[in-house]
Amino acid sequence: MKHPVDIHVGKRVRHRRWMLGVTQQQLGNKVGIKFQQIQKYETGMNRISASRLWDIAEALDVPVSFFFEGFDKSEGEIEAQIESAVPKGQQGDLLSDKEALDLVRSYYAIPENQRRKLFDLARVLSASA
Structure with a gap:
């Protein structure tokens, strides 16, 4: 079963990667793993070890703490904020x-x-x- 922290961290990896215009393949090459592993990290299917998270943070030019930002709120509270800000029919994970x-x-x-x-x-x- 996916842990909420793993899901959150994976989403933050994906969002930062997209913001920089980096592909999964490029990120994988920078940290020495295959793009399939990046996919698993981004979906929360696999947990990211501390050393791997450090490598990813360096590759994406952010501090490790970046990946945990926003997790202090409950997932339900975050989704409610997004739903109230986005018109019906356009809801979901806006940054995805x-x-x-x-x-x-x-x-x-x-x-x-x-x-x-x-x-x-x-x-x-x-x-x-």
């Missing part, structure tokens, strides 16, 4: 949607002053919808 991650990646590639204006525009448009 590649289109959403591409949008976030593109958003952060915009210079900060322009990004702020875009953010303000999006808030106005969403409020009028």
